[in-house]
Amino acid sequence: MANTDFGPFKRGKTKLTKQEACEQFVAGLSTEDYQEYMEDIARDQALPLxxxxVPASPEEWLESRTVDKRGIFVKYKSWFNAVVAMHWLTWDWTIASVVLDYALKDPDEEPELARPVVAADGEGSQSSDSEEPVTKAGLYKNYQNLKNTMGMSAHFYHDRFLQADLRMIVEATLPLRLQFEDMLQAAKGQVTTLHWAAQRSSGLYFAGVKAVIHTLHDPEVLDRLGLSLHVPGQHPDEEEAWVQEELATLAHYRKLVVELASARCWSNAHFTICQPHTFVQVHHPDASRRPRVLNLTKKVWAAILMMEDVVLKHVAVSAGVFKAAKRRLNDVAWNCSQVARETYAVCLQAAWSHTDEQLREQSFAIFARPHNTKFFLEDAFGNLADVGKRASKGGVMSKWTKAFYTTATPSLNSFDWKQIATLPSDYNITDFKKLHVDSGVPVPTDYYGKHFKTTKTLPAALNMKENIRKPVRKAGPQANHRSAAATIWAVSHSPSTFSEAPLAWSGVFFVKGEVYINSNTGRVMWSMGFQDWAAMGVRLASFEKDGKYFFILDPTFDVPLWVTCAELSNTTWKHIPARLLAPCMCPDDLACHGCLLESTGVAQDAVEAGIKVGLFLKKQYLVDLHKALNIHFPTSGTDKKNRLGKEDLATSVVRHFYGDDAPEEQHRMVMAIMGKTQRGVKCPAEVLGCMEGLDEDNRMELGPLKKLAQEEQEIISDSKKENNIRATSDGDYLQKHFTPQELKDLLPPLPGCSITRHPIFKRRQGFYPSVIQGSICRSWGGKRATRSEVDALALAVDWIWESYYSEHPATDEMPTMEMLRKIVQSYDANTGEKIAPAPAAAAATLSSSSSSSSGSVGNLVGVVAPASVAAAEPKAAAKKAAAKTLAADAKAVAKAAVAKAALAMAKAAQPEHLQPAPKRQRRS
Structure with a gap:
């Protein structure tokens, strides 16, 4: 959208820029018509009317950024540039929408509505992949019926919800973007980079986290989000529609804020506690912090060394503690790093004094380096690529030439960094012939320009190659998170020799985004999530007003809260149910804080409340929960051989805590523990009827509601199908999507030949084994695939028989269209269930089956007693009759199979020239 600057105009005969299109539009716009746009423009820019x-006249539109300047190019740049582009998009949203609509307007045709591509395997239904594209290719495929990217941008400009989402991203990420810009400025010098690394290790990032959360309390930000600010003495009714809309907007923004703050906390956690990252703080600009950080480092090393003693069995502990401590030490991982061990040795030699010269020198050598790739990699290699493009195509640069141009990058001259110089003397040192002319070693012909030659060998004691190749731990953000959490846990529980290690997982009940209070100290925390061994949180300040408790961000704390837990009952940290109040709903004396977190209930144990809120739990956690709380294990399970599965344990836990809740609520909690989400939402039948009756012209505006109605109808139909299943015998079930026996008799006599039917997707899929591997899929009843189900089945059957004829020339004939039509008509088109024949039809089928000599199961499937008669018979008699029928069917099928096999063997025994040519039944 930001890069859309011009497009087709008047059927492509001429192309006008957006500025020219805007000039023509405002020339024909009257003052009365312009008043309709002023309110939307004022809302875009969050200004009073x-x-x-706010532009007072249409002519001022020509000076707006969306018309006067090119779009922001964000490809191959940081995502912060995309945020800047989002800002300018939301700022001139109405102007850009009107101008693009005018540029795309065709006077001879109706404006084309943007409709997502309809799936080929459904009638009027949209595929899930095309509804929510996540890639550029998916986006273009989803809207390929539009004229071009300019038409796609015009379509998106009509979506005001998209504008609101973009504005939320802009407001929430602004503090992080400012921190990123400060980091780039600090990276231009070696000393400033060293100080920045020391400040990052001391928690510099947390200022950005607090700034992100503070946007919830900033009236200017809330006003730009379109929320109504507080008016003294006025408290609107919460049930009003506009208040509910603002609460929904605020809840959506709250999720974004929590996710950003949580990601920022955890992405920097290992810099503040893991080694050797804290070692850089001996160069912190604030000299008073230097001795404190060395005391912290000493404490961390003491805890890790104690854990190593436990794992090495130098300290006697129980088997459970040993096993859990070993897992923690594997997650810590940095204790195996050579650099971390060397810094520990230097600290011991310096007696943990931050003024020791050797200690400071090593810290400088490790951390006085570039901490990003912006200047020294991107710019340097960009300069090398630029030089290479201007050189001859056939020429190949030597490594020394490449090194010279990367170190001679012009942009590096303005930085306060010591540059590596490539001098002739450096090149002469590596001259292979000059160094080895007297040794008699032959000089390789392809040596020059391809290899660097070192003049000195590294000391053997360093053992560099083996240490470099040795894996310490897995790389990536999740490994960093686990390492930081395990380190914090080790420091917190080292006084007790890690006796609480088996229950360290209990911190999983600190659900991200929920509020908790320490029952001993009264501290209130907003949880930022839990990672295996520890949870992080942000300190909140509390207020009491008229018997209610309200919470806001506590601005006095500059570091996050680390919380570990080893309790499953009567927990120290209690959960407080809370919601975010809109500014217009806040009390008068607290309205200056913007939005408030309001307590909506009493404090609960973290375990009980976590299950109520909904969280994912591993199966082992559920087993430990049963043992710790004396919850009775289910006597039998739903897994194979009646074993207890995870869902059985989850159901048992939910019933233990909330056995009196409604079944739907219990099911929701069980699905959350299983890691599943409930599909669809409840919707009145009247609304579903209205949505199903939408025409094509309204699908553009009400497309999401249409999809919601379709999903709800699918859920209802699925539940009806499950309720209508009738088992024919104990352990039997209805196979709706598999090949019915009548159709199997019409397929080639090969194991593996089958045709499936999907009633929801309206799809027939045929499978053929042996040499020809693969399948065929044919749909029916769609906008593109307009064929009938009989035709789709015929195409699948034809493909299977053609595959069979290519390998087995025989006289077997293909089934006729009349046979296929009868099979299709014998099953319900929506559910895929067998249609029970009428009593007369059943009797006729029975007589025909008894006189048949082929023994085809297709004629015997219809032997079903009328519903009234079957209901009157006892269950035992019905089972006995069904068993007799199945036995007779089996005998008939066996006879037919033997006869067919004998015939096939006789045909195969004939000479090849006497075998008849394959015959195929032609269909009309």
């Missing part, structure tokens, strides 16, 4: 910033 009479503000000077």
């Amino acid at each position: 009479d503000d000077e910033g």
Whole structure:
């Protein structure tokens, strides 16, 4: 959208820029018509309607950024540039929408509505992949019926919800973007980079986290989000529609804020506790922090060394503690790093003094380096690529030439960094012939320009190659998170020799985004999530007003809260149910804080409340929960051989805590523990009827509601199908999507030949084994695939028989269209269930089956007693009759199979020239 600058105009005969299109539009726009746009423009820019910033005349549109300047190019750049582009998109949203609509307007045709591509395997239904594209290719495929990217941008400009989402991203990420810009400025010098690394290790990032959360309390930000600010003495009714809309917007923004703050906390956690990252703080600009950080480092090393003693069995502990401590030490991982061990040795030699010169020198050597790739990699290699493009195509640069141009990058000259110089003397040192002319070693012909030659060998004691190749732990963000959490846990529980290690997982009940209070100290925390061994949180300040408790961000704390847990009952940290109040709903004396977190209930144990809120739990956690709380294990399970599965344990836990809740609520909690989400939402039948009756013209505006109605109808139909299943015998079930026996008799006599039917997707799929591997899929009843189900089945059957004829020339004939039509008509088109024949039809089928000599099961499937008669018979008699029928069917099928096999063997025994040519039944 940001890069859309011009497009087709008047059937492509001429192309006008957006500025020219805007000039033509405002020339024909009257003052009365312009008043309709002023309110939307003021809302885009979050300004009052009479503000000077709102364009007072249409001519001022020509000076807006979306018309006067090119779009922001964000490809191959940081995502912060995309945020800047989002800002300018939301700022001139109405102007850009009107101009693009005018540029795309065709006077001879109706404007084309943007409709997502309809799936080929459904009638009027949209595939899930095309509804929510996540890639550029998916986006273009989803809207390929539009004229071009300019038409796609015009379509998106009509979506005001998209504008609101973009504005939320802009407001929430602004503090992080400012921190990123400060980091780039600090990276231009070696000393400033060293100080920045020391400040990052001391928690510099947390200022950005607090700034992100503080946007919930900033009236200017809330106003730009379109929320109504507080008016003293006025408290609107919460049930009003506009209040509910603002609460929904605020809840959506709250999720974004929590996710950003949580990601920022955990992505920097290992810099503040893991080694050797804290070692850089001996160069912190604030000299008073230097001795404190060395005391912290000493404490961390003491805890890790104690854990190593436990794992090495130098300290006697129980088997459970040993096993859990070993897992923690594997997650810590940095204790195996050579650099971390060397810094520990230097600290011991310096007696943990931050003024020791050797200690400071090593810290400088490790951390006085570039901490990003912006200047020294991107710019350097960009300069090398630029030089290479201007050189001859056939020429190949030597490594020394490449090194010279990367170190001679012009942009590096303005930085306060010591540059590596490539001098002739450096090149002469590596001259192979000059160094080895007297040794008699032959000089390789392909040596020059391809290899660097070192003049000195590294000391053997360093053992560099083996240490470099040795894996310490897995790389990546999740490994960093686990390492930080395990380190914090080790420091917190080292006084007790890690006796609480088996229950360290209990911190999983600190659900991200929920509020907790320490029952001993009264501290209130907003959880930022849990990672295996520890949880992080942000400190909140509390207020009491008229018997209610309200919470806001506590601005006095500059570091996050680390919380570990080893309790499953009567927990120290209690959960407080809370919601975010809109500014217009806050009390008068607390309205200055913008939005408030309001307590909506009493404090609960973290375990009980976590299950109520909904969280994912591993199966082992559920087993430990049963043992710790004396919850009775289910006597039998739903897994194979009646073993207890995870869902059985989850159901048992939910019933233990919330056995009196409604079944739907219990099911929701069980699905959350299983890691599943409930598909669809409840919707009144009247609304579903209205949505199903939408025409094609309204699908553009009400497309999401249409999809919601379709999903709800699928859920209802699925539940009806499950309720209508009738088992024919104990352990039997209805196979709706598999090949019915009548159709199997019409397929080639090969194991593996089958045709499936999907009633929801309206799809027939045929499978053929042996040499020809693969399948065929044919749909029916769609906008593209307009064929009938009989035709789709015929195409699948034809493919299977053609595959069979290519390998087995025989006289077997293909089934006729009449046979296929009868099979299709004998099954319900929506559910795929067998249609029970009428009593007369059943009797006729029975007589025909008894006189038949082929023994085809297709004629015997219809032997079903009428519903009234079957209901009157006892269950035992019905089972006995069914068993007799199945036995007779089996005998008939066996006879037919033997006869067919004998015939096939006789045909195969004939000479090849006497075998008849394959015959195929032609269909009309």
